[in-house]
Amino acid sequence: MIDAILFYVFAALALGSALGVVAQRNPLYSAFSLIVTLCSLSAIYGLLGSPFIAVLQIVVYAGAIMVLFLFVLMLLGARREEAPARQGRALPGVALALVALLALQVASVILGAAPAAGTPGFEATTRKVAEVLFSVRFLYAFEATSILILAALVGAVALAKRQL
Amino acid sequence: MTPLSWPQELTLVVAKILLFFTLILTLFAVMTYVERRVLAFMQFRLGPNRTGPFGLLQPVADGIKLFFKEEFVPPGADRWLFVLAPALSVVTAFLAIAVLSFGGSVTLPAWGLLPGWLQGREVALQIADLEIGVLYIFAVTSLGVYGIVMAGWSANNKYTLIGGLRSSAQMFSYELALGLSWVPLIMLAGSFRIPDIVRQQEGPLGLLHWNAVVQFPAFVVYLIASTAEVNRTPFDLPEAETELVAGFHTEYSSMKFALIQMAEYVNMITVAALGASLFLGGWTSPLALLPDSPAWFVLKLLAILFLFIWLRGTLPRFRYDQLMHFGWKVLVPIAALWILVTGGALLLMGGGAVRP
Amino acid sequence: MSGPIPIQHALLLSAALFALGVLGVFLRRNVITLFMCIELMLNAVNLAFIAFSRAWGTLDGQVLVFFVMTVAAAEAAVGLAIVIAIHRHRDTMDVDAFNLLKW
Numbered sequence: 001m002i003d004a005i006l007f008y009v010f011a012a013l014a015l016g017s018a019l020g021v022v023a024q025r026n027p028l029y030s031a032f033s034l035i036v037t038l039c040s041l042s043a044i045y046g047l048l049g050s051p052f053i054a055v056l057q058i059v060v061y062a063g064a065i066m067v068l069f070l071f072v073l074m075l076l077g078a079r080r081e082e083a084p085a086r087q088g089r090a091l092p093g094v095a096l097a098l099v100a101l102l103a104l105q106v107a108s109v110i111l112g113a114a115p116a117a118g119t120p121g122f123e124a125t126t127r128k129v130a131e132v133l134f135s136v137r138f139l140y141a142f143e144a145t146s147i148l149i150l151a152a153l154v155g156a157v158a159l160a161k162r163q164l
Numbered sequence: 165m166t167p168l169s170w171p172q173e174l175t176l177v178v179a180k181i182l183l184f185f186t187l188i189l190t191l192f193a194v195m196t197y198v199e200r201r202v203l204a205f206m207q208f209r210l211g212p213n214r215t216g217p218f219g220l221l222q223p224v225a226d227g228i229k230l231f232f233k234e235e236f237v238p239p240g241a242d243r244w245l246f247v248l249a250p251a252l253s254v255v256t257a258f259l260a261i262a263v264l265s266f267g268g269s270v271t272l273p274a275w276g277l278l279p280g281w282l283q284g285r286e287v288a289l290q291i292a293d294l295e296i297g298v299l300y301i302f303a304v305t306s307l308g309v310y311g312i313v314m315a316g317w318s319a320n321n322k323y324t325l326i327g328g329l330r331s332s333a334q335m336f337s338y339e340l341a342l343g344l345s346w347v348p349l350i351m352l353a354g355s356f357r358i359p360d361i362v363r364q365q366e367g368p369l370g371l372l373h374w375n376a377v378v379q380f381p382a383f384v385v386y387l388i389a390s391t392a393e394v395n396r397t398p399f400d401l402p403e404a405e406t407e408l409v410a411g412f413h414t415e416y417s418s419m420k421f422a423l424i425q426m427a428e429y430v431n432m433i434t435v436a437a438l439g440a441s442l443f444l445g446g447w448t449s450p451l452a453l454l455p456d457s458p459a460w461f462v463l464k465l466l467a468i469l470f471l472f473i474w475l476r477g478t479l480p481r482f483r484y485d486q487l488m489h490f491g492w493k494v495l496v497p498i499a500a501l502w503i504l505v506t507g508g509a510l511l512l513m514g515g516g517a518v519r520p
Numbered sequence: 521m522s523g524p525i526p527i528q529h530a531l532l533l534s535a536a537l538f539a540l541g542v543l544g545v546f547l548r549r550n551v552i553t554l555f556m557c558i559e560l561m562l563n564a565v566n567l568a569f570i571a572f573s574r575a576w577g578t579l580d581g582q583v584l585v586f587f588v589m590t591v592a593a594a595e596a597a598v599g600l601a602i603v604i605a606i607h608r609h610r611d612t613m614d615v616d617a618f619n620l621l622k623w
Contacts, residue, residue: 004526007529007530008529011529011530011533014533014537015533015536015537015540018536018537018540018541018560019540021540021544021553021556021557021560022540022541022543022544022547022548022557022560027550027552027553027556027613030553030556031552031556034556034559034560037537037560037563038563041563041566041567044530044533044567045567045570048530048570048571048574049574050570050573050574050582052582053566053570053582053585053586056586056589057566057589060589060590060593061559061563061589061592061593064593065559065592065593065596068596068597068600069552069555069556069596069600072552072600072603072604073552076603076604076607076613078550078552078613079613091546091547092547095543095546095547096543098546099539099540099542099543099546100539102539102542103535103536103538103539106535106538106539107532107535110528110531110532110535111528111532114527114528114531114575115527115528115572115575115576116526116527116528117526117527117575119574119575119576119577122574122577124573124574124579124582128579129579129582129583129586132579132580132582132583133583133586138583141587145587145590145591148590148591148594149590149593149594151594152593152594152595152597152598153597155597155598155601156597156598156600156601157601158601159598159601159602159604159605160601160604160605162608
């Protein structure tokens with residue numbers, strides 16, 4: 001029972017801060033709102049029985065990726081956005097309409113076809129996740145991901161250097 | 165043992181939280197005094213000895229002084245972030261206490277004063293026994309970086325910004341080495357829970373089963389990385405008095421400064437407690453004859469805190485580029501190699517604690 | 521601890537977050553805010569994966585979330601490096617300013 005209450009609290013927090021990400025003028029405040037969103041999503045993962053992914057979300061997303069964003073914002077001097085130019089005045093209205101349409105369509109699919117309740121006794125402990133992750137099924141993906149990270153590392157350094 | 169209903173569980177957890185919180189706060193206050201005294205003795209002087217007998221009321225005097233200082237928000241500073249930053253630092257510092265284990269379980273005596281459901285109940289000396297024990301601490305220290313970043317940015321001051329960015333870059337660089345140093349221990353114990361890792365260090369030879377002996381390179385990496393993680397000398401360039409004024413906390417005064425100091429000391433206590441649990445055997449005794457007890461844990465915690473103070477009084481500080489070079493190019497490869505060695509040894513010795 | 525959390529509500533939250541992310545990509549002009557809205561979309565997808573993993577009792581969703589997070593980290597690193605490089609040239613972070621390839 002208390003799980004459901006906590007879920008709704010964190011869902012409201014996630015929605016509110018996601019709105020903050022999209023609507024705030026100052027990009028630094030958007031970044032902090034995104035951090036709040038990530039932390040509330042992590043709480044929701046924990047409530048959905050996935051403690052490992054919840055902690056990974058904080059360590060990887062909120063603790064590393066967002067620090068990267070904040071560093072770039074602070075070093076490059078984040079300025080407040082101005083209102084869009086004359087030609088783009090219709091854009092917010094059209095965008096809102098299209099996105100609302102998208103959300104309604106997805107919601108109707110969910111309410112029609114998605115499962116209603118979770119499997120009882122579901123616990124995605126680290127051991128179980130590791131057994132699946134390191135199995136033969138995901139072996140190729142795992143190794144390819146490690147090479148991808150290496151490529152991203154080299155690429156990031158090469159792109160951001162002043163002279164090679 | 166009858167399972168507890170949720171109001172009873174809640175009461176027990178709240179009582180544990182209050183107890184641990186008070187203990188850590190007291191230890192923080194004592195640490196401020198002890199650090200100044202021990203540093204002074206190492207430098208052949210006396211330290212604070214006037215306020216109260218032997219200067220024991222010095223933390224009280226410091227608290228009163230900080231309380232009555234002027235609260236100042238610099239002009240042009242981002243007001244919200246300026247006030248939020250020390251709060252965030254303190255909250256993340258105290259959150260890590262939730263999975264620290266001071267001992268095994270304690271059986272409450274059957275007093276008439278205790279309510280019926282508590283008498284004779286076995287209570288673990290740990291607030292929350294999460295399945296993801298040490299990973300939780302890793303996550304919380306990752307969040308601790310934001311307090312410093314916010315503090316550095318919000319004061320609208322070039323020097324605090326550079327100090328804040330340097331300090332946070334240092335923190336998350338050494339956090340990687342810190343996490344990697346724990347991986348061999350987790351492999352040995354087969355679990356992330358701190359009580360499991362402590363119990364894996366029990367054995368007939370007492371001291372020689374501790375991870376500080378069996379996993380000595382991991383222990384060394386842990387000590388160095390944790391010193392850098394809490395911004396202590398020799399890694400305290402971002403907040404040294406002679407560099408960048410006072411680093412990221414230059415513009416803070418009064419209670420906000422006190423909160424930042426508290427966050428730093430509580431972080432130090434947390435990494436010392438973690439070192440005592442994971443590497444020095446927690447509450448197990450060094451000699452097999454003596455019984456295990458939480459007193460051993462406190463002794464080891466104080467020993468590591470003394471080591472931190474000792475390092476502060478002895479070593480000169482690293483330059484920032486030396487610091488980053490050391491963190492990334494020396495510590496992380498050593499930690500990674502040791503993981504490889506431990507994994508290989510476990511495989512050769514027949515699987516260790518990791519079973520299919 | 522399997523509580524009575526309705527999976528459909530978690531999926532609706534995922535859809536709402538995704539929609540907000542798409543709205544942000546349409547409307548924002550600062551490159552880094554654009555990136556953050558893309559990260560929001562990725563997180564919405566992660567939530568959907570976890571919700572379905574719980575609904576069906578399998579662990580494939582968890583592993584896929586693991587990979588999505590890794591790829592998002594790599595993409596954020598390279599994307600921010602590109603932002604630093606282009607900022608060095610034009611000293612602005614407004615996407616509308618990078619229109620040299622427009623006819």
